[in-house]
Amino acid sequence: MAGMTHGAWCHIEIPSANKEASKQFYGSLLGWKFTEVPEMKYTIYSTGEGEVGGGLFNPPEGTPRMITNYVTVADLEAAAKKVPELGGKICTERMEVPGMGWFRIVNDPEGNSIGLWQPAQPAAPAKPKKAAAPKAKKASKPAKKGKKKR
Secondary structure (H helix, E strand, O other): OOOOEOOOEEEEEEEOOOHHHHHHHHHHHHOOEEEEEHHHOEEEEEOOOOOOEEEEEOOOOOOOOOOEEEEEOOOHHHHHHHHHHOOOEEOOOOEEEOOOEEEEEEEOOOOOEEEEEEEOOOOEOOOOOOOOOOOOOOOOOOOOOOOOOO
């Protein structure tokens, strides 16, 4: 599944007052598939095998209507603790999606909102970046042996 390592994008929420119209739009335009979660008044969408998906929901009155991007973290509270230390702001308390995981919304120092998501299944650690391999030198062709002049 895409986005299940620390620091990877994992879920994108799109506010929608008319989920049927949104499903028609995104389904027809992009080929997304939808699954209803009635107990949460939520619709999960899939953008394809191994790709980042998300959800459609109608936010409560007074909540800003904006797309929210979520990033996987290995430890939600450890990540949230760093937010104010790094100049950001914690916007929500820890919230649970039963059986799936927990999240918090935070702002970066510029005021951009982002969701931090800790899956119920432990997130894989971030993969260390590989150092670039030195470029192999092209083998030079041996000089052609010419006829020796005498």
